[in-house]
Amino acid sequence: MTVVTEVPGYTHAMDGAPGALVRRVAAGDNSAWEPLVERYKSLVWSVVRSYRFNDDDASDVVQTTWLRLVEHLDRIRDPDAVGTWLATTARNECLAHLRRKGRQGVSLEAVPEVAASGPSPGERVLAHERDAELWSALHHISDRCRQLLRILASDPPPSYQEVGAALGVPVGSIGPTRARCLQKLRERIAAKAHPDDLLSSP
Amino acid sequence: MTYMTGPGKGGGWGDEQFPGNDDDEQLMAELRQAVSKFDAPPAPVTELTMDLLSWRDPDAELAALIADSRELAGAVRGGKEEVLLRFEAAPYAITVEASPDASGRYRVIGQVEPGTAGRVDIRQGVTGPGQAELSFACDEWGRFEAYPVGSGPISLRFTPDEGNPVRTTWVVL
Numbered sequence: 298m299t300v301v302t303e304v305p306g307y308t309h310a311m312d313g314a315p316g317a318l319v320r321r322v323a324a325g326d327n328s329a330w331e332p333l334v335e336r337y338k339s340l341v342w343s344v345v346r347s348y349r350f351n352d353d354d355a356s357d358v359v360q361t362t363w364l365r366l367v368e369h370l371d372r373i374r375d376p377d378a379v380g381t382w383l384a385t386t387a388r389n390e391c392l393a394h395l396r397r398k399g400r401q402g403v404s405l406e407a408v409p410e411v412a413a414s415g416p417s418p419g420e421r422v423l424a425h426e427r428d429a430e431l432w433s434a435l436h437h438i439s440d441r442c443r444q445l446l447r448i449l450a451s452d453p454p455p456s457y458q459e460v461g462a463a464l465g466v467p468v469g470s471i472g473p474t475r476a477r478c479l480q481k482l483r484e485r486i487a488a489k490a491h492p493d494d495l496l497s498s499p
Numbered sequence: 500m501t502y503m504t505g506p507g508k509g510g511g512w513g514d515e516q517f518p519g520n521d522d523d524e525q526l527m528a529e530l531r532q533a534v535s536k537f538d539a540p541p542a543p544v545t546e547l548t549m550d551l552l553s554w555r556d557p558d559a560e561l562a563a564l565i566a567d568s569r570e571l572a573g574a575v576r577g578g579k580e581e582v583l584l585r586f587e588a589a590p591y592a593i594t595v596e597a598s599p600d601a602s603g604r605y606r607v608i609g610q611v612e613p614g615t616a617g618r619v620d621i622r623q624g625v626t627g628p629g630q631a632e633l634s635f636a637c638d639e640w641g642r643f644e645a646y647p648v649g650s651g652p653i654s655l656r657f658t659p660d661e662g663n664p665v666r667t668t669w670v671v672l
Contacts, residue, residue: 322552327552330549330552331549334545334548334549338540338544338545338548339535339539339540341540342538342539342540342544343534346538352541355544356541356543356544356547357651357652357671358671359540359544359548360544360547360548360551360651360652361652361669361671363548363551364551364554364652364654364669365669367551367552367554367555368554368555368556368561368654368666368668368669370555370557371557394671396569396570397567397569397570397671398569427529427533428529428532428533428536428537429533429537431529431530431533432533432534432536432537432538435530435533435534446530447534449527449530449531450527450530450531450533450534450535451531451534452531452534452535454527454531475523475527476523479523479526479527482526482530483526
């Protein structure tokens with residue numbers, strides 16, 4: 298069942314590409330696991346957080362997602378699309394976790410309080426305030442926008458296939474929704490900075 | 500194998516695939532920085548993930564989850580409850596009843612069908628105090644009992660005295 302193909306012209310430089318990492322791990326090269334996790338840890342965490350799980354539930358769902366990859370290493374049909382596979386699996390595990398525990402059984406992430414934590418040593422106060430302002434605004438827009446932007450904000454930036462898989466939405470809808478949601482975020486920040494403007498707007 | 504054209508398949512780097520205006524790109528970059536600062540993947544979660552590869556077990560047949568009592572319509576949900584699970588991989592079916600105790604740990608009573616003597620290893624603890632593999636005897640009628648099993652993802656591996664081993668897919672208790 299394991300398909301390990303020797304690609305003609307295979308060069309050492311390609312060893313670090315996600316698909317190559319999956320093939321290497323599947324073939325027994327455990328050293329390729331760490332860079333694979335490093336590459337996608339933010340995406341998987343972001344997808345799970347976008348469903349608003351708290352730390353404990355998020356940890357369970359994230360581990361289960363990676364365990365699915367471990368148990369299916371020999372069966373990944375398209376190793377080059379492992380990011381999309383992980384995003385799909387993370388979404389499925391989030392939905393399964395909600396089904397099994399019910400919304401009531403899952404304590405959701407509270408809107409994080411960041412105002413209390415000051416800038417870290419050496420960090421510019423203004424930069425910290427800007428980060429805090431954005432983070433707060435992210436939690437005061439619609440759920441749909443918050444979820445999309447939370448996933449888009451994973452690092453490195455996800456592909457649109459990965460985002461579509463994480464949300465179960467058509468890839469073509471992501472660009473327009475992103476533009477609309479960024480506008481909502483911008484309006485939220487402006488409203489916070491100039492609350493009086495809200496009163497004068499129709 | 501066909502590939503879609505353009506960036507994105509598997510590894511899209513950068514936001515250039517979303518041709519928004521410069522303001523959008525700038526705001527997205529700022530948001531990414533804020534998210535990285537306030538909600539990056541916690542180091543303990545990443546450390547656990549790095550260890551998960553050790554659970555790879557290609558020699559054992561993978562038993563699929565056939566039934567989960569929590570998925571049934573009308574199931575009582577919320578908090579800790581008894582969980583009934585059934586896994587199948589020919590020629591075996593494994594039924595598991597996991598009951599939480601007051602401390603939140605589970606007592607697992609299981610049955611392998613057809614009744615077969617062997618050993619059951621429970622892999623768990625990825626979110627608990629370190630990973631652990633607990634080993635329990637399975638009698639000639641295929642019965643086994645395991646305690647204590649922590650909450651979080653678990654997988655059972657059944658090794659018959661004669662024949663090939665079976666492992667269940669991971670489920671979260």
